[in-house]
Amino acid sequence: MSTKNKILDAADVLFANKGFNGTSLREITSQANVNLAAVNYHFGSKKELIKAVMSRYMDELSPRLESALSLICQAELKPTLHEVFSAFIGPLLHLNDFKENGTSTFLQLLGRGYTDSQGFLRWFLTTQYPDVFTNFTKAVNIAYPELTAEEIFWRLHFTMGTIVFTMSSSEALIDIAQNDFDNELDIAGVIERVIPYVAAGVGAPITNIEPLSLR
Amino acid sequence: MSTKNKILDAADVLFANKGFNGTSLREITSQANVNLAAVNYHFGSKKELIKAVMSRYMDELSPRLESALSLICQAELKPTLHEVFSAFIGPLLHLNDFKENGTSTFLQLLGRGYTDSQGFLRWFLTTQYPDVFTNFTKAVNIAYPELTAEEIFWRLHFTMGTIVFTMSSSEALIDIAQNDFDNELDIAGVIERVIPYVAAGVGAPITNIEPLSLR
């Protein structure tokens, strides 16, 4: 295996578990059994390594996600929100074939990127992979046309939060659930449980919220 | 103002904005206009300072939260989930009286603590303030008795994720929303929008999930 890939494989697991700031290049290179300077030689800097780690997953995920969503948008029957969110299951679980524990690693990375490094990842995703967002918004709009653009905006970000945050700590949660309820569960099981939750959340009835000035 | 409080006031803002790992003691002490060694003198270590920052908020929040939840549990009418989650609004917004921007600072800290420092905060909260969790579970159980304990467990963690994650990036989201939709919004407005979402999520119809072994 190439040095570049050895670094990427070691980096994404460490980044997912300990965050970008919390992982040093020395940890990565010794885990990958390569020289310290290899990171700067092959990637230029730590920041570029982070981008490369994310891109490797996003390039694998985003085409599958886009085709799944466009399939839903073009269907004859109006899709339910549950169907819209279910469109994520396949592409996300495919990351497990792409790399061992790929799904949860990627979702953890997503969570790290959102909170570490002050919004750098949000910029990265929205500028590098804008179609994922717009297709998703479009699909939700078809499934629930009464929602205003602003309400979709907020509810989609709530959904992002639910997914990303849950998956960031999914391993710990699965452990607790197994101890307390003797229920064997894996990452796919968690996804199956979270879909009805977010679908119901996005599909919540519209409530009037008075503007600030009238309160 | 005492040196101890000057440190706490500087620390919680910096911790909220840049994370625990991302904030150095030198940043904190220079922001607070105190000597570097003051942190170790007054708190012992950086880790103890983090605990002190969180405790200051939790001690202000948890009694109000517990009484609000017990009020709901003892009411004659069965409460709706919307009412259960609305019980959080008052205690959370009270943190704004306690300290400027206290509500969003605290919720950001909560998010930091969950993802920084590998589950240390979850341990801290569940061991130091266990009543908040059990009271909350009890209230949800009254409002939606059909939910099994395991389903409540998962849905409450989804909810934690939604709230904490949204609030971690609430400032950025509010900015975007103001630009895109000309809608003035503050932290209270975000809370009002997220309550229907999580209430609907927790109240989602129960779906049968086949155990792993049968799939």
Added chain:
DNA sequence: AACTAGTTTAAACACCTGTTTAAAATAGCG
């Protein structure tokens, strides 16, 4: 005024950080 306990201070400690350097090793190709 003198002593004491609590607090603040500047300096140093040992260690870790990302990055760069220049020499050594390796591979590819005519």
Added chain:
DNA sequence: CGCTATTTTAAACAGGTGTTTAAACTAGTT
């Protein structure tokens, strides 16, 4: 082989980290 270009290596760099030290300072009390 001999030459070149790519890659790997160990060492050093400059700067940042949390923590400790011992001296200086500040009340408060007798």
